[in-house]
Amino acid sequence: MKHCQWCDEAFETSVSYQIYCSSECRDAATKEKIAERYQLSRISRRAGKVRKCKTCEQQLSIYNDDQICSKCLINPIDISIALKDIKRLSNGKD
Numbered sequence: 001m002k003h004c005q006w007c008d009e010a011f012e013t014s015v016s017y018q019i020y021c022s023s024e025c026r027d028a029a030t031k032e033k034i035a036e037r038y039q040l041s042r043i044s045r046r047a048g049k050v051r052k053c054k055t056c057e058q059q060l061s062i063y064n065d066d067q068i069c070s071k072c073l074i075n076p077i078d079i080s081i082a083l084k085d086i087k088r089l090s091n092g093k094d
Helices: 023-046 076-090
Strands: none
């Protein structure tokens, strides 16, 4: 008896080198490996390049998939509205 490397279920092997219990587990593991390799290749392609935020021109991290930085993702108008609501609620005005 072996344990599937994807779902950890015990199963009987049909060949000595079998590591997945079913074709579904094998396909799911393969898809995950392909996605990991793709993500690593995207990061490595960015390693030598200088990328800048489209709104504030700050240098972006190689791990940032967006074209704008995290500071620009937050809308300052939404923050000011939220702060006004918090102040209103803390003053007992509802």
